Amino acid sequence: MEDFHAWLIAWLARLSRNHDIAKAIDYMLRRWPAFDGVCIANNAAEQALRSGADRCAECGRWR
Numbered sequence: 001m002e003d004f005h006a007w008l009i010a011w012l013a014r015l016s017r018n019h020d021i022a023k024a025i026d027y028m029l030r031r032w033p034a035f036d037g038v039c040i041a042n043n044a045a046e047q048a049l050r051s052g053a054d055r056c057a058e059c060g061r062w063r
Contacts, residue, residue, distance in 0.1 A: 005032065 008025050015022035028035060 001035075005029075 008029055012022055012025045012029070015025070
């Protein structure tokens with residue numbers, strides 16, 4: 001997460017203050033303690049969004 005925080009700060013410095021992406025980054029940085037420690041792995045997010053019906057009944061794997 002420290003690398004991600006540094007990456008956000010670097011990108012914020014490159015963007016115009018009025019750019020929508022800059023506003024989103026600024027929003028996240030102002031609330032960083034709430035985001036710190038959150039798992040942001042795409043695989044975890046995808047699995048959390050899937051319903052139990054998407055699991056294969058025989059093997060328990062995601063389709």
